[in-house]
Each structure stands twice: as C-alpha cells, then as structure tokens.
Amino acid sequence: MTTTTQARGETDIAITLTVNGQKHKLDVAPWVSLLDLLRERLDLTGTKKGCDHGQCGACTVIVDGERINSCLVLAVTRDGAEVTTVEGLSEDGGDALHxxxxxxxxxxxxxxxxxxxxxxxxxxxxxxxxxxxxxxxxxxxxxxxxxxxxxxxxxxxxxxxxxxxxxxxxxxxx
Amino acid sequence: MNRFGYIRPTEVSQAVEALAADREAKIIAGGTNLVDLMKYNVERPSSIIDISKLPLDTIEETEGGGLRIGALVTNSTVAYDERVQARWPMLSSALLAGATGQLRNAATTGGNLLQRTRCYYFYDTGTPCNKREPGTGCPAIGGVNRIHAILGASDDCVATHPSDMCVAMAALEAEVLVEGPGGSRRIPMADFHRLPGDTPQHDTTLAADELIVAVELPPAGFPEHYTYLKLRDRLSYAFALVSVAVGLKMDGDTIQIARIALGGVAHKPWRVRGAEEALEGTAAAPADCAKAANLLLDGARGLKDNAFKIELARRAIVRAIGQAVAATPQSQIDKRIA
CATH class of the missing domain: 1.10.150.120 ([2Fe-2S]-binding domain)
Known part of the structure; x- marks a missing residue:
C-alpha cells in the first residue's frame, strides 16, 4: 500500500509530470492547479488563465491525450501524467508552426x-x-x-x- | 482556496476509512465541480481524498446483459463507448448534451452523480442558503429563480439537480453501487437523489462514509425508441431549463414499456410511474401523450420567474414521446428540434 497523506500545513507532495516531452519532478502543494503550476513554476505562460472556473477554455491543455481545463485540475491528482501545452504543439520542438x-x-x-x-x-x-x-x-x-x-x-x-x-x-x- | 490536506488511497477500503475518519474530508476524482466550488469557498474540505488511482476506471458487461460503469470512467468515455452507443444510446446522448468536451474528459461518472446545484445563491457565499448553511434561509424563493424547481420543492429549497447523465440513468433505472464501512449496497437511481424537504443540505441518500464505486445499467436500454431532448437558454454548454429522457419498447404501433424522466425541474431526476403506465398499451395518440405529461407535471408550481417551465415541460414531454415513438432521437449536434 502506498498511500500518500499530507495534513494541512505539512510539506508538499512529490509528483512527476512530463510536460511537452520533458520530465519534471516537482514538490507541489495540493491546492495548486495544473494551470498555475504550468504558468508560475514551469514558466509556460502560453496557457492562459481566463475565468479560472472551467467556463472559457483559455486554459485548455492536453493531458494523457485528452483536452481538459487545466484550471479545474489540482496538479497532485495528475501525478505521472503527460501534458502538452501550446508551447509543445510544434512537432519538431522548434519554431515551425503546427x-x-x-x-x-x-x-x-x-x-x-x-x-x-x-x-x-x-x-x-x-x-x-x-x-x-x-x-x-x-x-x-x-x-x-x-x-x-x-x-x-x-x-x-x-x-x-x-x-x-x-x-x-x-x-x-x- | 483554503488550505487542505491530501490523501491518495490505492484501495477502495482505504478511501472509505479516510472518509469515516474525517467527516470534513471530500472525495476528489475529476474535480470539475469540487475544485470550482472550493474556489468559490462553497466547499471547504479539511482534506481531499484523491481516488484517481483506485481501480474503478473500467466498463464491463455484467452476467445479466447489463453494463457496469466504474465510478472513475469519464463522461466522454461513457458517451463514446461503442456498447453504450449501441445499446443504451439515451445515456450517450444525455452525456453529450451536457457540459463541454474538456469538462466531459475530466468529469467522472461518480462525480456527475454527486455534482451540486447551480443555484446562484448556493454559489454566492455573500447570500444565505439553506443548502450551503442550513437554517439561514432561501433567497431564491423570492429572488431570481428562472432556473429553479417547479416540482418537489420545499419552503426551504427550490434548487434543481443540474445533471443530464442522471436523467438518462433514472429513465434507464440504473443502480448506484457503493461501498461503506459495513460493506457494499446498491441504490436504485430513483432513491439515490432526494427531495430537499427541510434538509436541503443533503442532495443524495449516500451516507457520509460511503464511496460510489460503479453504476450498473440494466439490460433494457431502449436502443430503438428513445430520445434525450434538452431545452436551454443557449444551444450549447448550458444547463437544462427542461430536459426529457424517453425510452420505449414498442410492438408495432403499441407502446409496451415506457420510461420517462425529466431534468431541470426538481431536486432530482423526476419520474412518475403513473405517467409511464398511461402510455403503456397505447399508440401514443395526442390524448395519451397529453395525459402522460399532465401526470408527470401534477402538482407543478411556478415561482416568479420560472412558471414558464411548466408549459415548456408539458410541450417538451409530448415532443420527446413523439421523437421516441418515431425513432428520430434528438441530435445533440444539429440542434433543430425534430
């Protein structure tokens, strides 16, 4: 059994996310949304915060092959996921447009x-x-x-x- | 958002133990409703119990010819499942009538069952709300109540259940499978959601320490004669003002079995067995459909802004029965009403 438990105020949760092909090991507070993690920690500011309530879609990213609203996802709940943001759309990773x-x-x-x-x-x-x-x-x-x-x-x-x-x-x- | 603890069980029993140990903790799956409510400070859990790693993400056929949908299966996965589309298409249609592609990809079957009302006052912590803070009052009753209930409401709460999925599941007579400290039990959809009465804080009959593990669809899916007709203020991405799920089994022109559930009109998907019986044995003549609609809407009461929903529902019921009889279900892409 590998239960992860964290009480209020204790340390962050260790998670792994692969973002645009790059693996990141991150310690994240449980209340951090995937959107805020992408923008504030990984400096991937292409993903936008519009309404922050899942109504506008500006924060849409692709997680494990499916488009979702990153503002309504707590990053800790997607431990191990593969995320693609607009910065990762270009297939050769360069400046060429998708x-x-x-x-x-x-x-x-x-x-x-x-x-x-x-x-x-x-x-x-x-x-x-x-x-x-x-x-x-x-x-x-x-x-x-x-x-x-x-x-x-x-x-x-x-x-x-x-x-x-x-x-x-x-x-x-x- | 307030600070909260984080628990990630890997077995169902651990999730149930965590719920029993802390009544202020909340289960999180897709998070599309809970995280939203936490941002509005409506939900303030002490901890979240992340069940995303539990083995509840499969759809399996049951021995009796039904379908068991794990609590973590997303709304998209259910909607596009070939078995669901072929044998329970009303459920697929209802799911695709709800929310958006992004939300359906994250929202789960269990979470959809437990989503909260979209009553403006429930969401606004600056106003009283008996559902959010029991005993404080209901400003919706004398306030802005266009989206509120016309059936089964009480003096304490006029909120509606917002789900489309649940309306189809009610018509299909699905059962909710739950696990608690004392073991497992099955709750028929008709008994899962409840009317507000004087305890509107309780949306469902699920106990505080019970976890939804699956929903089971019975074999009868009405694949030929069905519809899900949803009427709303916008053609896409809006909650129902009135929705109607109809499933019929027909022998020639005669209805043998009828199932009808309404959404957007009450604190739970609304079914009246007598209305279904009024159609059974008939050829759905206008008078039969009108009788069914009258029985479904018996006791309906309008508030200042929502009385229109009574006549809207009456006409929607008749139209939906017609769509189901003619085997021309409402398209969720072409929004013209067939």
Whole structure:
C-alpha cells in the first residue's frame, strides 16, 4: 500500500509530470492547479488563465491525450501524467508552426489572441479524435472555448481545413 | 482556496476509512465541480481524498446483459463507448448534451452523480442558503429563480439537480453501487437523489462514509425508441431549463414499456410511474401523450420567474414521446428540434 497523506500545513507532495516531452519532478502543494503550476513554476505562460472556473477554455491543455481545463485540475491528482501545452504543439520542438497554428494564421482565426492557445489545444485534440464531421459538429464540440472577439466562423474554417487534410480529403495548409 | 490536506488511497477500503475518519474530508476524482466550488469557498474540505488511482476506471458487461460503469470512467468515455452507443444510446446522448468536451474528459461518472446545484445563491457565499448553511434561509424563493424547481420543492429549497447523465440513468433505472464501512449496497437511481424537504443540505441518500464505486445499467436500454431532448437558454454548454429522457419498447404501433424522466425541474431526476403506465398499451395518440405529461407535471408550481417551465415541460414531454415513438432521437449536434 502506498498511500500518500499530507495534513494541512505539512510539506508538499512529490509528483512527476512530463510536460511537452520533458520530465519534471516537482514538490507541489495540493491546492495548486495544473494551470498555475504550468504558468508560475514551469514558466509556460502560453496557457492562459481566463475565468479560472472551467467556463472559457483559455486554459485548455492536453493531458494523457485528452483536452481538459487545466484550471479545474489540482496538479497532485495528475501525478505521472503527460501534458502538452501550446508551447509543445510544434512537432519538431522548434519554431515551425503546427498545421493547426498555420491554419489559424491563414484563416485569421483570432483577433486579440487571448483565447487562441486554448482554441488550438482544443482543436488539435478534437481533430485527432476525428469528431469533425461537419461545421455543426465542430461548433458543438468547440463550445467549451469562448472567443469574445467573435472569431468563431474563422476558427471553424481553420479546424475544418486541418480536419479535411488529416482525413486525406486534401492537404492541410502549410 | 483554503488550505487542505491530501490523501491518495490505492484501495477502495482505504478511501472509505479516510472518509469515516474525517467527516470534513471530500472525495476528489475529476474535480470539475469540487475544485470550482472550493474556489468559490462553497466547499471547504479539511482534506481531499484523491481516488484517481483506485481501480474503478473500467466498463464491463455484467452476467445479466447489463453494463457496469466504474465510478472513475469519464463522461466522454461513457458517451463514446461503442456498447453504450449501441445499446443504451439515451445515456450517450444525455452525456453529450451536457457540459463541454474538456469538462466531459475530466468529469467522472461518480462525480456527475454527486455534482451540486447551480443555484446562484448556493454559489454566492455573500447570500444565505439553506443548502450551503442550513437554517439561514432561501433567497431564491423570492429572488431570481428562472432556473429553479417547479416540482418537489420545499419552503426551504427550490434548487434543481443540474445533471443530464442522471436523467438518462433514472429513465434507464440504473443502480448506484457503493461501498461503506459495513460493506457494499446498491441504490436504485430513483432513491439515490432526494427531495430537499427541510434538509436541503443533503442532495443524495449516500451516507457520509460511503464511496460510489460503479453504476450498473440494466439490460433494457431502449436502443430503438428513445430520445434525450434538452431545452436551454443557449444551444450549447448550458444547463437544462427542461430536459426529457424517453425510452420505449414498442410492438408495432403499441407502446409496451415506457420510461420517462425529466431534468431541470426538481431536486432530482423526476419520474412518475403513473405517467409511464398511461402510455403503456397505447399508440401514443395526442390524448395519451397529453395525459402522460399532465401526470408527470401534477402538482407543478411556478415561482416568479420560472412558471414558464411548466408549459415548456408539458410541450417538451409530448415532443420527446413523439421523437421516441418515431425513432428520430434528438441530435445533440444539429440542434433543430425534430
């Protein structure tokens, strides 16, 4: 039995997280959200804090292959997880844009850009899951990502283009 | 957020012991509701008991032809499970009607059962609330109550249960499997959530030291004649004003078995067996559907802002029965009402 117990005020919990391919051993207080851990401890400020209540989607990251709201996850509860943030989207780890990022640029799918990292992470996970059969389906399954500038039509255009490319309908934008 | 302790059991019995040892501790799984409430200072646990490492994350077929869904299986996993989609599609549809892709990926089956009301006053610690602080009063009754209950409410609480999943599970007559210090027991969905009465602080009949380990679906999943119709203020990512889950077993044009549950209207998924019986043996003629709707809404009472929900529910029930009879379930993608 390997129960981890920590009483109020005692020391932090030791956890391991793999973030964008890099393994981190971290001592974390149990009340630290994954979002705050990424931004404040790992300096990965691409992931945004919008509402901090799971309503806006700006904090969306991919954890063990699934998109989730990092603001509603206590980091200690994801010990051992693999996390991908917007900084880790580029497949070669360099400056090259991920096809979804390029499609957002090509389709003018943002104005102020604050929601964009969350939109991208959500869009990448959605496309990988293959649930992009129609504009209605994309709109419904992107409903957890708000864009107060109202770039929705162009966001759907961008996702539709990448989804069609990944289904082999046509090449994604480069 | 307040400071709190952290316990991570690796066996169900350890989680139950931790609950029994500290009544101020809270179980955490996906965290989508609990962490939110902790940020609002509505929930202030002494410790959180993280059950994410317990072996409760599988979906298994039961010997009797049912399905056992582990408490930690996420809402997405259940919604997209091929067995659920083929044999209990009403549950899949209800899950996909709720929340967002991100939330469904984190939220669990057990957590969904235990999610709290979204009553504005429950969330606002600057106001009284009998559910949050028993005996302080209910400002919703004379206040802003558009989203509140029309059935089964009390003078102490008019909150609704917000879940879509639970409405389908009520119609499917699922059972909640729990473990406590004295062993395990099964709670039928009809008895799991409760009406507020004068103790609205209790949402369910789960004991303080019991842990949900699974939900079991019986074999009858109404895969041909079903629907989950959800009406809300926004087309996506909004709680139900009224929702209707219908499952029918038909022989030709005749309804043999009917199951109907309403969401968004009461402190628990709302079922009235007499309404279902009123449909059984009929061909769902308009008069039969109207009778079922009247029986379901018998005793409904509107408040200042929510009286519209009575007529909305009446029409939604009739429409949903029609969708189920015609085998044209409501799409959760194309929001036009069939």
């Amino acid at each position: 096809p979804m990022q390029q499609a957002f640029v090509d389709h003018d799918a943002f104005q102020c850009g604050y929601c964009t990292p969350g939109q991208l992470m959500s869009a990448v996970a959605l496309t990988k899951a293959g649930r992009t059969g129609s504009r209605d389906e994309i709109r419904e399954l992107m409903s957890g990502n708000l864009c107060r500038c109202g770039a929705y039509p162009n966001i759907v255009d961008a996702i539709e283009e990448v989804a069609q490319g990944s289904r082999g309908d046509k090449e994604p934008a480069q």
